[in-house]
Amino acid sequence: MSLFFEYYMKKILLFLTSLVILSCASHDKHNKHYYKKIEPKNLKKDVAYVKKKLTKMHPDLYWYISKENLDKKFDSLANSLNQPLTPNEFFLKISPVVASFHQGHMSMSMYSLTSPDSLKKKYKKSTNPLENLEYEYLENRLFIKRNKSDKDSLLQVGTEILDINGLSPQKLYAKYRKTFTSDGYNQTAIPKFFARRANSFYISELGFVDSVKLNVTCADTAFYYTLKRTFKKGKEVTLNKEKESKNTQTDTIQKLTKKEEKLKKEALNKKQKSEYRKKEWYGYDAKTKLFSKEVSYPVSQDSTIAVLKIRDFVEGKVKVYDTIFSEFKKNNVQNLIIDLRGNPGGRINDVYRLSQYLNDSKFAFTQPATITNRTTFFNAFKGRSVVEKVFAAPFLSIYATVRGISAKRDENNVLKLPLQSSKYKEPKSLNYKNKIYVITDGMTFSAAALISSHLKGRNRAFFVGDETGGTFNGTVAGIMPVVKLPNSKLKVRIGLMTIKPFEQTTEEGFGVKPDVQIKPTIKEFIDGTDPELNWILQDINQQKMLNN
Numbered sequence: 001m002s003l004f005f006e007y008y009m010k011k012i013l014l015f016l017t018s019l020v021i022l023s024c025a026s027h028d029k030h031n032k033h034y035y036k037k038i039e040p041k042n043l044k045k046d047v048a049y050v051k052k053k054l055t056k057m058h059p060d061l062y063w064y065i066s067k068e069n070l071d072k073k074f075d076s077l078a079n080s081l082n083q084p085l086t087p088n089e090f091f092l093k094i095s096p097v098v099a100s101f102h103q104g105h106m107s108m109s110m111y112s113l114t115s116p117d118s119l120k121k122k123y124k125k126s127t128n129p130l131e132n133l134e135y136e137y138l139e140n141r142l143f144i145k146r147n148k149s150d151k152d153s154l155l156q157v158g159t160e161i162l163d164i165n166g167l168s169p170q171k172l173y174a175k176y177r178k179t180f181t182s183d184g185y186n187q188t189a190i191p192k193f194f195a196r197r198a199n200s201f202y203i204s205e206l207g208f209v210d211s212v213k214l215n216v217t218c219a220d221t222a223f224y225y226t227l228k229r230t231f232k233k234g235k236e237v238t239l240n241k242e243k244e245s246k247n248t249q250t251d252t253i254q255k256l257t258k259k260e261e262k263l264k265k266e267a268l269n270k271k272q273k274s275e276y277r278k279k280e281w282y283g284y285d286a287k288t289k290l291f292s293k294e295v296s297y298p299v300s301q302d303s304t305i306a307v308l309k310i311r312d313f314v315e316g317k318v319k320v321y322d323t324i325f326s327e328f329k330k331n332n333v334q335n336l337i338i339d340l341r342g343n344p345g346g347r348i349n350d351v352y353r354l355s356q357y358l359n360d361s362k363f364a365f366t367q368p369a370t371i372t373n374r375t376t377f378f379n380a381f382k383g384r385s386v387v388e389k390v391f392a393a394p395f396l397s398i399y400a401t402v403r404g405i406s407a408k409r410d411e412n413n414v415l416k417l418p419l420q421s422s423k424y425k426e427p428k429s430l431n432y433k434n435k436i437y438v439i440t441d442g443m444t445f446s447a448a449a450l451i452s453s454h455l456k457g458r459n460r461a462f463f464v465g466d467e468t469g470g471t472f473n474g475t476v477a478g479i480m481p482v483v484k485l486p487n488s489k490l491k492v493r494i495g496l497m498t499i500k501p502f503e504q505t506t507e508e509g510f511g512v513k514p515d516v517q518i519k520p521t522i523k524e525f526i527d528g529t530d531p532e533l534n535w536i537l538q539d540i541n542q543q544k545m546l547n548n
Contacts, residue, residue: 026117027114027115027116027117027120028116028117030114031113031114031116033087033111033489034086034087034088034111034112034113035086036086036087037084037085037086038084038085038086038087038090038487038488039084040081040082040083040084042487042488043081043085043090043487043488044078044081045486045487046090046094046485046486046487046488046490047074047077047078047081047094048078049485049486050094050098050483050485050492051074053483053492053494054098054101054106054492054494056372057372057376057379057481057483057494057496058103058106058372058476058494058495058496059370059371059372059376059476059495059496059497059498060103060370060476060498061101063101063102063103063476063498064101064102064103064184064185064509065100065101065102070100070101073097073100074097077093077094077097080093081093087110087111087488087489087490088110088111088204090488090490091108091110091111091179091488091490092175092176092179094108094490095108095178095179095180096178096179098492099178099179099180099181100181101181102181102182102183102184102185102509103181103183103475103476103495104181104182104183104189104193104445104446104469104470104475105183105446105475105476105477105480105493105495106476106492106493106494106495107180107492107493108179108490108491108492108493109200109490109491109492109493110200110204110490111488111489111490112200112203112204112208113207113208114208115208122231123231124232125231125232126229126230126231126232127229127230127231128199128203128229129209129210129211129212129227129228129229130164130199130202130203130212130227131199132147132148132149132152132287133146133147133148133155133199133227134146134147134148134195135161135195135196135198136195136525137169137173137191137192137194137195137198138191138520138522138525139522140170140173141160141169141522142160142161142169142195142198143158143159143160143161143522143525143526144156144157144158144159144160144161145157145195146288148287148288149230151230152225152227154218154223154225155214155216155225155227156218157528158218158525158526158527158528159216159217159218160216160217160218161214161215161216162215162216162217162222163214163215164202164206164212164213164214164215165206165212165213166215167202167205167206169198172198172201172202172205173194175201176194176197176201177190177194180193180194180197182442182445182469182470183445183449183469183470183471183475183509183511184471184508184509184510184511185509185510186442186467186468186469186470186471186509186510186511187442188441188442188466188467188468188469188511189442189443189445189469189470189511190442191442192342192441192442192443192469193443193469196344196443209229210228210229211226211227211228211229212226212227213225213226214226214227279291280316280317281316281317281319281320281323282294282316282320283312283314283315283316283317284315285315290311291311291316292310292311292312292313292314292315292316293308293309293310293311293316293320293324294308294309294311295307295308295309295324295327296309297331298337298533298537299537303331303332303333304331304332304333304334304335305333305334305335305337305537305540306328306331306333306335306336306337307337307338307339307533308324308336308337308338308339309339310338310339310340310343310354310448311342311343312343312344312345312346313343313345313346313347313348313350313351313354313447313448314346314347314350315346316350318349318350318353321353321354321356321357321428322428322430325357325428325430325431325432326430328432329430329432333432333434334434334435335434335435335437335540336432336434336435336436336437337436337437337438337439337533337536338436338437338438338439338461339439339533340438340439340440340444340448340451340452340468341439341440341441341443341444341465341532342441342443342444343443343444343445343448344443344445344446344448345445345446345447345448345449345450345470345477346446346447346448347447348366348419348421348447348450348478348499349420349421350447351447351448351450351451352365352366352420352421354451355421355451355454356425356427356428356431357427357428357430357431357432358427358431358432358436358455358460358461359427359431359458359460360427360431360433361427362424362425362426362427363424363425363427363458363502364421364422364423364424364425364502365421365422365425365450365454365501365502366419366421366422366450366474366499366500366501366502367422367474367499367500367501367502368416368417368418368419368422369416369417369419369422369478369497369498369499370414370415370416370417370497370498371407371415371416371417371496371497371498372415372496373404373415374404374405374407374415375400375404376400376404376496377396377399377400377403377404377479377496378396378397378400379479379481379494379496380396380399380400380479380481380496381393381396381481382481382482382483382484383481383482383483383484383491403417406418417497419499422502435462435540436455436460436461436462437461437462437463437464437536437539438452438455438461438462438463438464439463439464439465439532439533439536440452440463440464440465440466440467440468440511440512440514441465441466441468441469442466442467442468442469443469444468444469444470444511444512445468445469445470446470446475446477448468448470449468449469449470449471449472449475449511449512450470450474450475450499450501452468452470452472452511452512453472453473453474453501453503453505453512454501454502454503456472456503456512457472457501457502457503457504457505458503462515462516463512463513463514463515463516464514464515464516464518464532464535464536465514465517465518465532466514466517466518466519467510467511467512467513467514467517468511468512469511470511470512471508471509471510471511472501472504472505472507472510472511472512473500473501473504473505473508473509474498474499474500474501475495475498475499476495476496476497476498476499477495477497477499478495478496478497478499479495479496479497480493480494480495480496481493481494481496482494516535518531518532518535520532
């Protein structure tokens with residue numbers, strides 16, 4: 001029996017190894033395609049392929065553009081392709097057509113260079129020189145918003161990027177502006193989206209490099225700074241440092257008794273478990289050293305005013321809201337400020353769970369989702385590696401089948417899929433009943449825009465800041481497979497579900513607009529002041545004075 005088991009285990013391991021090898025494409029072959037000129041007839045095939053896939057998979061293709069206009073754009077693009085182009089030259093032509101749909105989740109990605117096969121091992125898990133920088137694009141100027149590197153301390157928050165390797169952000173913006181869009185006709189998301197994608201645009205222009213030269217200005221001082229690619233440190237270096245640290249501690253700290261050692265170990269384990277739980281529940285990002293969900297009290301010695309900063313609806317556990325709202329109840333919070341600035345969205349079950357703490361009566365959060373056909377979720381396989389497809393196939397197949405069967409056609413013959421969030425739900429027992437302020441900006445998108453629509457539509461909150469990047473009336477997202485074009489090898493991401501909040505507005509194609517609009521100036525950004533929060537705190541103070 002053991003020989004039989006061993007024989008088949010070897011067969012399985014050999015099969016899995018083969019899959020891994022097949023899924024690891026040659027870097028040299030990949031890079032060769034980067035420079036390859038693709039014939040017009042093949043580019044036209046890719047145009048037809050994109051149109052076919054979008055028509056088949058996308059549930060609301062003509063939400064913001066008519067079929068007639070879209071057909072004209074595809075025809076015009078195909079007719080203009082009369083000379084060979086590289087993949088990225090083709091990207092600059094086809095991505096504006098995809099962007100004309102005005103669907104922010106649907107985007108195309110460029111073809112990028114990587115290390116040659118001969119240096120694959122050296123560059124494995126290395127970090128691009130620009131990867132640690134995050135930006136803000138204000139008044140047509142690019143500033144560093146966050147530097148995740150501990151080494152490049154000269155590049156502080158507020159440092160302006162004049163150019164990188166001689167290429168200015170303004171020229172970069174002019175070249176790539178038409179390649180991306182927000183949802184609908186919204187414009188507040190555009191500078192935010194550009195700042196978010198600036199590194200990918202620069203990398204496309206500069207290629208695979210080990211260093212870049214930044215021309216920057218900070219505190220009225222202009223200087224050049226070279227950013228270098230970072231490489232993952234070897235285990236030996238880490239082990240040596242730990243060994244040295246251990247030896248130093250042994251030499252300087254008095255030896256503990258067995259009982260003391262045990263107590264110390266128990267205390268350390270307890271502390272580590274507590275820290276681990278907090279990081280897991282609140283969603284800790286080791287690179288930025290920030291939590292996905294974070295509670296603070298902006299007024300000293302006044303716990304009745306609380307800020308719930310939600311950076312995304314991706315990380316952390318949804319159960320954390322129980323802990324958060326228990327804390328609010330304990331502190332008798334009278335004014336809750338929910339900060340959704342810079343929140344690109346995430347899981348619908350996360351934002352739906354939050355909504356259950358912000359209502360005091362029965363409600364539905366979304367409408368049933370719209371899908372194209374009952375087999376649409378089988379498209380979730382697209383864009384996955386060979387290994388992922390083999391291992392995920394049984395689970396995805398069951399999921400796709402069950403979801404397809406669950407869908408029902410409405411009176412207009414549109415296929416609707418019931419969601420947990422589309423069912424009427426009682427609020428949580430810890431639901432918050434007092435005043436709510438919500439701060440939004442152009443990067444309040446997707447799921448973050450859904451909760452904004454929900455609260456605005458129910459007159460549950462007072463909004464301060466800027467119009468959300470996501471539209472009031474919903475978005476096309478949910479599951480978003482990546483489709484690779486057969487000739488250019490460019491990729492397009494397509495949403496499979498139209499998700500609309502239960503509350504709707506008659507003004508189509510725009511975001512949730514604030515009751516008080518505040519846009520931080522460049523000076524306020526550089527100084528680190530928060531005009532939106534300051535306005536809210538002043539308003540709370542005035543309300544207190546009036547009530548007294």
